[in-house]
Amino acid sequence: MISASSLGQAEKDEIRDMYDLYDTEKAGKLPQDDYATIVRGMGHNPSEKELQEMFQSTRPDRAGMVDYSDFLDAYAKHFNTRKNEEREIRQAFRVFDRNEEGMIDANELKQIVTTRGERLSESEAKSLIKEAEVDSQGKIDYEDLTKVIKV
Numbered sequence: 001m002i003s004a005s006s007l008g009q010a011e012k013d014e015i016r017d018m019y020d021l022y023d024t025e026k027a028g029k030l031p032q033d034d035y036a037t038i039v040r041g042m043g044h045n046p047s048e049k050e051l052q053e054m055f056q057s058t059r060p061d062r063a064g065m066v067d068y069s070d071f072l073d074a075y076a077k078h079f080n081t082r083k084n085e086e087r088e089i090r091q092a093f094r095v096f097d098r099n100e101e102g103m104i105d106a107n108e109l110k111q112i113v114t115t116r117g118e119r120l121s122e123s124e125a126k127s128l129i130k131e132a133e134v135d136s137q138g139k140i141d142y143e144d145l146t147k148v149i150k151v
Helices: 009-022 032-041 048-056 068-079 081-094 106-115 122-131 142-150
Strands: 029-031 065-067 103-105 139-141
Touching: 009 032, 009 068, 029 032, 029 068, 032 048, 032 068, 048 068, 065 068, 081 142, 103 106, 103 142, 106 122, 106 139, 122 142, 139 142
Parallel strands: none
Antiparallel strands: 029 065, 103 139
């Protein structure tokens, strides 16, 4: 199960800073509306349905207040940036996986990363490919590549 432990420390710190802006009484609990504002302040634009799904996994008290650790777990489950970034990277590489084998040609990867999007230099591309472990057929598993990129 995804929990707050799956968030990076920098992201936890950023959430805590946002949280402290709203928890002026230092009660350790906030109403769900404040949490929705915090989620949006973290750069997410969830629909009301997504927020409802998130809050269904929390345990509000009788006054409708949700404690910080419960919110943090719900946030991680629904908005874990690291997991979302990994998924986006995998999806981007799938576009180039014509045979749907989970692999991308190393030469094609070099061409992509040096000519599209946030371009890498030739030396950066070579370093990336070297780190990603090219198989005997000149291919790289893009699941492994995702992990190399995220390090």
